[in-house]
Amino acid sequence: xxxxxxxxxxxxxxxxxxxxxxxxxxxxxxxxxxxxxxxxxxxxxxxxxxxxxxxxxxxxxxxxxxxxxxxxxxxxxxxxxxxxxxxxxxxxxxxxxxxxxxxxxxxxxxxxxxxxxxxxxxxxxxxxxxxxxxxxxxxxxxxxxxxxxxxxxxxxxxxxxxxxxxxxxxxxxxxxxxxxxxxxxxxxxxxxxxxxxx
DNA sequence: TGTCCGATTGGT
DNA sequence: CCAATCGGACAG
Numbered sequence: 213x214x215x216x217x218x219x220x221x222x223x224x225x226x227x228x229x230x231x232x233x234x235x236x237x238x239x240x241x242x243x244x245x246x247x248x249x250x251x252x253x254x255x256x257x258x259x260x261x262x263x264x265x266x267x268x269x270x271x272x273x274x275x276x277x278x279x280x281x282x283x284x285x286x287x288x289x290x291x292x293x294x295x296x297x298x299x300x301x302x303x304x305x306x307x308x309x310x311x312x313x314x315x316x317x318x319x320x321x322x323x324x325x326x327x328x329x330x331x332x333x334x335x336x337x338x339x340x341x342x343x344x345x346x347x348x349x350x351x352x353x354x355x356x357x358x359x360x361x362x363x364x365x366x367x368x369x370x371x372x373x374x375x376x377x378x379x380x381x382x383x384x385x386x387x388x389x390x391x392x393x394x395x396x397x398x399x400x401x402x403x404x405x406x407x408x409x410x
Numbered sequence: 411t412g413t414c415c416g417a418t419t420g421g422t
Numbered sequence: 423c424c425a426a427t428c429g430g431a432c433a434g
Contacts, residue, residue: 266417277430294418295428314417344418386417
């Protein structure tokens with residue numbers, strides 16, 4: 213039986229790098245009208261705020277899009293990328309410190325049939341292996357922008373243990389424009405998972 | 411208002 | 423390798 217205990221506000225109220233690493237193994241759950249889907253986080257990236265050139269909050273400028281990053285921790289920051297895909301982030305750190313963690317891949321757990329229908333594929337490796345894929349599989353859209361992750365629609369629970377030896381840190385994906393910040397090892401993955409992004 | 415382009419994906 | 427597709431960011 214999985215833990216129904218939601219991650220606490222305190223869990224999210226820390227720096228994005230710490231939260232990203234600790235999010236590995238946690239279970240992401242979306243209870244939608246069509247049903248529940250969930251999956252274990254196997255890949256996550258930290259975006260640390262105003263100094264981080266790769267972050268949407270670079271420079272400390274609050275805009276319509278990144279507004280949620282400046283809000284209290286434990287809320288959803290969701291944005292559209294390339295005009296086609298929604299990306300899901302967890303807001304971290306204290307209010308006013310615009311940090312977030314991008315969830316990049318999951319190992320599917322509940323609602324596989326619903327995920328297959330939404331994704332239009334039966335290949336388990338193509339269901340939730342990528343930030344745009346997992347939001348589609350789980351029905352996470354900008355309609356959920358800013359929702360409280362301690363609420364009943366979209367939330368995270370304890371999930372499973374991931375030991376330190378299973379965690380691998382690498383540079384973040386597709387942030388070549390970020391200069392010296394592109395090489396920071398702030399992408400965390402569960403080593404050897406079959407469900408990582410490309 | 412106009413232009414440029416992206417924390418991606420799927421098909422060639 | 424490249425097109426898809428559109429809202430955000432920013433210049434004017």
